[in-house]
Amino acid sequence: MSQSVEPSRDISAGERWAGGDNPKGGAWWQLGGHWPAVVAFIGLAVVWEAGVRLSGTPAYILPTPSAILARTWTDLPYLLSQAADTLGEALVGLLLASLLGLTAALAMAHSRSVERAFFPLMVALKVTPMVVIAPLLILWLGFGPAPKVIVAALLSFFPILSNALIGLRSVNPRALEFMRSLNASRWEILRELRLPQSLPYLLSAYKTSATLSIIGAVVAEWVGADRGLGHVIILANSNLDMTTLLAAVLILAILGIALYVIVEAIERRALFWHESTLTSDHEQ
C-alpha cells in the first residue's frame, strides 16, 4: 500500500532548518538581498559628508560621518565599556520584564477575572511616560543600576505581556479538543499546546522589547548616572561635543540592531513550523 501514499512536498526541506542551511543561499554575513539597504546607507553618508563640508557647518552643530567614525574608532575601548554597562542594565531589565510579563500572562490566561482586574493597570503603566517616572526612581533608588534596570523593565514589559497573553489563548480548537479527549491536565495542555503555540507571538514581542529595554536604560541614564552610554550622551551634549555624542548614538544603534538580529535568528530556528517562516521560505 506504500505506493498509494500521495506525493508530498520536498521532504528534504525538513532538514534545512535543522542543519542551519540558509535556504536563500550563502551565509548571513554575505550581503545577499541587503545590498540596496547598504547602497542607500552609504549614499546617505556621502550626501551628509558633502553637505557638511560644502556648507562649512562647524562640528559642534553637525560633524561629518567620517569624523564620527574616526571618534568611534579612537574612543572604542571607552565607548564599549560604557556600552557594556548600558547593555547589562537593559538585559537584566529585559529578564525582569520577561519574568513578570510571562507570569502575569499565565495568570491572566488562566483566569478572566485576573485579567479584568490587572490588565487596565498594565495599560496605565504602559502609557505613563518613562521620562516622568525615571527621576522618581532615581530619587528613591539612587544613582546605581537599579533604577535603570527598572525603567528598562517597565518599557519592555508590556509587549511581552500582551503578546504572551494572545499567544497562550490562540490554540487550534481541534488540537485542544484532542488534548481534552486524552484527559490532559491544564498543566499538560499548557506545556504541550499553549506554550509552543505562544512562541511566535512571544518572539515577535521580543523584537520590540529588546530594543525598548535599551531605550529604557538610556533614558534612566540621562536622568542620573555616572556611567553608561546615556551618561556619555548627556556629558557630550553639555560639552557641545557632537562628534562623541553621535559616536555613542552609533554604538546604541548597533546594540539595538544586534539584539534584533539575534531574536530574528532564534525565530528562524525555533519557528520552522510557523506560517511566517514557511511562506518566506517558499517565495524564492
Place this chain on the structure above:
Amino acid sequence: MRSSAPTLTRERSEPLIAVRGVDKVFGGPTGPIEALTDVTISVERGAFVSLIGPSGCGKSTLLRLIGGLLDPSRGSIAIDGSPPRVAQVGKQLGFVFQDSGLLPWLNVVENIELSLRVNRGANRPRPRGTDDLLELVGLQQFRHAYPHQLSGGMQQRVGIARALVHYPSILLMDEPFGALDEITREHMRFELLRIWNRTNKTIVFVTHSIAESIVLSDIVIALAGQPGQVRAIVQIDLPRPRDAAIERSPRFLDYAAELRSALATTSSRMLRQ
C-alpha cells in the same frame, strides 16, 4: 433487512454505544440554541456507523456527546454500560477531526506519541509500538516529516494513527476527509476500510457525503432539522470487502435514493414550518 424506523433495537445483547432520548441545548449569547432533540441510536460492537446530514444538523455535536467532550442536556449515553467519560478516561475512544489538529512543531512520530506523554498514569501497556501504526497507515518513510511537509491525505493518516495509539475500541471520526480533494477522498475511504478491517474497531463516522456513508458503513443514520433529530436509520447490506465499483451497483443507488429522500423530505418539512 432495511429499517427506516427511528430506533434500531436489538434484543440479543447490550449495544456498545447506547444513546437514549438525548437533547442538547447550548447556551448562546442570544439565548439557548437547541442542537439535538430526542436522539436515540445504538451502535453494535465492531460496526461501522455513519452519521449523515446537512450542516448544522447536530451530527458533530452527537459525536462529541458520544465521546464525552460534551454532556447531554437530557437523556443518557452509555458506552459499554458506563458514561462516555469513563470510556474516555480509560482510553477507549480515539478521535479524528476534519482539520487533523496535528501540532505543527512536532514531526509525525512525535505527534503520534504525544498521546503517550499526556495523562501517563492512565495509559495502559501497549501491545505494539509506533512503527506498527506507521506501517498500518502507510507512513513509514515519513516518520520524521513535519505536518506542513505532508499532503492533506497524509495528515489525516497521521491523525488516524494518533487516534489508534492507545488501541481504543471505538474510533470517533468527525468529517475526517471533509477537507480533502475528491480523488484523495475516495482513496482514503478504502484505506480506512482496510484499517478498520485490520483493527476490528467500532467506528462512528460523521460525514455529509451520501456516497461516502454508504460505501463505508454497516448502518447510516440520517440526521436533519434544527434542532437535529434522527430521520432515518438505514442498514447497508452490501457485500464486503467493498471497492470503488460498488458505487455503480443498483443497490448502492437504491440506498442513495433512500437517504436522499429522507434528507429531502426533511427540508421540505422545514420549509412548511
